[in-house]
Amino acid sequence: MSTQPPPPDPATPTADTSLVSVRGLHFSHGQRVIYDGVDIDIARGKVTAIMGPSGTGKTTLLRLIGGQWRPGRGTVAFDGVNVHALRRKPLYALRRRMGMLFQHGALLTDLNVFENVAFPLREHSDLPEALIRDLVLLKLDAVGLRGAADLMPESLSGGMARRVALARAVVFDPDLVMYDEPFTGQDPISMGVLMRLIRDLNNALGLTSIVVSHDVDEVLSIADYAYIVAGGKVIAAGTPDALAHTEDPLARQFLRGEADGPVRFHYPAPALAESLGGLRTS
Amino acid sequence: MNTLLTTLTAVFAGIGRAQFFLINVLAALPAALTRPRILAQQVHSVGVMSLIIVVLSGSFVGMVLALQGFRTLVRFGAEESLGVFVALVIVRELGPVVTALLVAGRAGSALAAEIGLMKATDQLSAMEMMATDPLKRVIAPRFLAMLISMPLLSAIFSVMAIGIAGGHAVGVSLLGVDDGSYWGQIRASVEVQDIVDSLIKSTLFGFAVAWIAVYQGYHAAPTSEGVSRATTSTVVLSSLAILALDFVLTAFMFR
Numbered sequence: 008m009s010t011q012p013p014p015p016d017p018a019t020p021t022a023d024t025s026l027v028s029v030r031g032l033h034f035s036h037g038q039r040v041i042y043d044g045v046d047i048d049i050a051r052g053k054v055t056a057i058m059g060p061s062g063t064g065k066t067t068l069l070r071l072i073g074g075q076w077r078p079g080r081g082t083v084a085f086d087g088v089n090v091h092a093l094r095r096k097p098l099y100a101l102r103r104r105m106g107m108l109f110q111h112g113a114l115l116t117d118l119n120v121f122e123n124v125a126f127p128l129r130e131h132s133d134l135p136e137a138l139i140r141d142l143v144l145l146k147l148d149a150v151g152l153r154g155a156a157d158l159m160p161e162s163l164s165g166g167m168a169r170r171v172a173l174a175r176a177v178v179f180d181p182d183l184v185m186y187d188e189p190f191t192g193q194d195p196i197s198m199g200v201l202m203r204l205i206r207d208l209n210n211a212l213g214l215t216s217i218v219v220s221h222d223v224d225e226v227l228s229i230a231d232y233a234y235i236v237a238g239g240k241v242i243a244a245g246t247p248d249a250l251a252h253t254e255d256p257l258a259r260q261f262l263r264g265e266a267d268g269p270v271r272f273h274y275p276a277p278a279l280a281e282s283l284g285g286l287r288t289s
Numbered sequence: 290m291n292t293l294l295t296t297l298t299a300v301f302a303g304i305g306r307a308q309f310f311l312i313n314v315l316a317a318l319p320a321a322l323t324r325p326r327i328l329a330q331q332v333h334s335v336g337v338m339s340l341i342i343v344v345l346s347g348s349f350v351g352m353v354l355a356l357q358g359f360r361t362l363v364r365f366g367a368e369e370s371l372g373v374f375v376a377l378v379i380v381r382e383l384g385p386v387v388t389a390l391l392v393a394g395r396a397g398s399a400l401a402a403e404i405g406l407m408k409a410t411d412q413l414s415a416m417e418m419m420a421t422d423p424l425k426r427v428i429a430p431r432f433l434a435m436l437i438s439m440p441l442l443s444a445i446f447s448v449m450a451i452g453i454a455g456g457h458a459v460g461v462s463l464l465g466v467d468d469g470s471y472w473g474q475i476r477a478s479v480e481v482q483d484i485v486d487s488l489i490k491s492t493l494f495g496f497a498v499a500w501i502a503v504y505q506g507y508h509a510a511p512t513s514e515g516v517s518r519a520t521t522s523t524v525v526l527s528s529l530a531i532l533a534l535d536f537v538l539t540a541f542m543f544r
Contacts, residue, residue: 073418099420107418113411127419130426175419 026051026183026215027072031081034067041067043239044081049183054209054216056230058223059237060261060270065219066110068236069185072217073105074098086182103131106176106184110191112168114160114175120147121156124175131179146174150204166197170204177208183215184208190222198222202229223262235261307504313424314432314503320422321429331430335396336438340445342391347446350383351375351455358456359464368464372471373478375456380479380487381543384447386535389494392439393527397502400431401523404506405516413507428507432499439495440488447487451475486542493538497530 027049034042041064049055057065070076072083074090083090085101093101114123124143128134134142147153150170160168169189176184186205190198206229209216220226227233227247235243235250235258243250243258253259257269276282321328358374404427407413413423449455460466502523509519 070414075414075417095422099422102418102420105418107415109411109415111410113415115412115415116407116410126421130419130421172415 024048024050026086027217028084029068029072029081030084032071032078032083033080034064034071034076034078036067040239042078042081042236045236045239045241047234047241049215049217050232051215052209052213053231054206054218054229056226056233057217057219058221058226058233058235058261061221063237064239065221065236066187069107069187069217069219072185073102073107103127103179104182106179106181108169108172108176108184108186108189110188111165112160112172114163114168114172116160118160119156120152120158120160120163120171123160123171124178126175127179142178143174146178147171149177149208150174151200164197166193166200169193169197169201173201173204173208177212177214180212181214183217186216186218186220188220189218190220190225198225205229221261223264237261306508307500310504310507311500314428314500317422317424317429318433320425321433324426324430327426327430328433331434332437335392335400335431335434336442339392339396339438339442342395343388343442343446344449346387346391347384347449348455348458350387350446351379351450351457352459354378354383354450355456355459355464359460359466368466369470370474371456371460371464371466372451373474375460376451376475376479377483379447379450379456380483382535382539384450385443385487385491385494386531388443388446388491389439389498389531390528392435392442392495393498393502393531394524396435396438397498397523397527398520400435400499400502401506401509401519402516404428404431404503405509405511405519408507408509409511409513409516428503432503435499435502436492436495439498440491443487443491443494486538490535490538490542493534494531497534498527501526501530 025048027047029045029047032042032045032047033040047057047068057068059065067076071078072085072090074083074093077091085105088101090098090101114120115126118126121143124146125139128139128142132139144153144156147156150173152167152170152174155163155167155171160171163171173184189201189205193201202225205216205218208214218226218230227250230247232246233244233250234241235253235255237257243253243255245253250258250262253262259265260269354375355371358371359368362368362370362374404413407423407427413427416423416426451457457471461468461471505519505523505526509515
């Protein structure tokens with residue numbers, strides 16, 4: 008009697024429904040292997056979370072998707088186009104369909120808030136000044152910072168800087184927005200604002216969003232689907248509800264924030280008694 | 290032996306990277322000309338902001354030269370040649386060299402630190418992700434601004450050192466050298482070729498300082514230590530490059 012494979016979870020993205028499709032990704036930093044054969048699909052119109060312990064290469068994945076870094080092996084396809092097969096000009100054309108929110112905003116420090124948001128429009132369009140002004144003020148209004156248009160980046164709080172960077176990331180109405188650790192170091196109010204903005208902008212503008220974070224509760228509350236990466240592999244993937252029941256011990260330790268588990272509390276060392284004895288005899 | 294080989298390989302690889310980077314920067318220069326506002330801002334930052342230090346230094350160098358020159362020339366009864374002594378030393382050597390050293394210390398280090406910090410705070414990466422080439426938007430305008438500013442600053446240094454508050458002030462007003470002799474000897478002895486050579490020198494010094502500063506900044510490790518190291522390297526390497534280049538150029542120009 009043959010066994011039928013279980014029907015796929017309708018929430019699971021496939022290559023057909025994906026805006027970004029990563030296949031067999033290998034990437035190393037010097038001797039250190041960051042990705043060792045990873046497959047990831049980012050579904051269109053959804054918020055996908057990429058989670059994992061610090062140093063597992065979550066930000067690296069965004070840089071690989073944006074074509075800033077090249078993989079050792081494997082492919083990253085954006086809307087069916089292999090990102091790393093493109094030369095500079097078509098790659099830059101593709102990047103106009105992407106927006107990226109860097110961890111600390113990465114606002115241009117010699118420009119004020121208005122000019123930071125206007126930057127992509129001035130660089131890549133011939134829109135009249137009046138239209139640029141209206142577009143920028145609308146985007147700033149969407150993130151609640153229309154009144155801060157004349158401020159310089161150094162006078163913004165961390166949360167405000169990220170909201171300005173978010174306005175800049177969506178000013179060209181991209182297909183994909185990538186968020187690199189958007190909640191790190193934020194107070195509860197800023198965090199709540201950013202979470203709401205990510206979800207609302209994704210729905211209102213019909214975006215596809217990738218949120219890289221290790222703030223488990225926050226990111227899972229807004230994500231439609233999530234991947235947990237560790238040790239160069241995807242160790243768990245699924246909807247937030249499905250991940251709550253994952254059997255993978257490392258994924259469970261990460262999601263529950265347990266101090267001990269597959270990732271040990273103690274850095275490798277000789278037995279304590281041996282070390283203490285060594286101290287007494289020395 | 291292995292360590293020596295590794296070091297040599299690293300040095301040559303670094304030189305190769307710097308040359309490759311320079312080619313990319315030169316290719317981006319036409320784009321800098323299409324952004325006149327940014328270029329003007331950078332000329333202001335590199336050139337105008339260096340003006341005070343260049344004017345003051347030029348004046349003091351001219352004054353010292355006049356004092357020292359007068360003490361020597363007067364022994365031979367040739368104090369009327371003070372003007373040509375000051376003018377030739379300034380135009381041929383000290384003008385371009387001291388200006389380049391000053392600008393490398395003030396503006397070159399600032400360029401390296403600014404670009405290094407932009408890298409450390411992901412501003413360059415953000416530009417790349419916004420489909421804007423940082424070489425065209427950030428590096429090329431700064432490179433060109435240094436190239437434009439250096440000969441102009443060197444000319445201002447020379448004018449200050451020879452006249453106004455420098456050699457003329459000390460030699461003529463203080464030590465009593467005849468005003469007509471001072472300027473007359475300069476007109477008779479300083480040739481147009483000297484001035485052209487001086488401008489060529491300062492332009493090449495500007496090229497070297499700009500290359501070193503933008504390379505060090507762009508390739509700085511994205512940490513506070515990396516930015517600090519890039520800044521220091523810019524000043525040290527630029528100073529050495531200016532002095533070495535000066536020797537080579539002088540050997541060719543004044544044979």
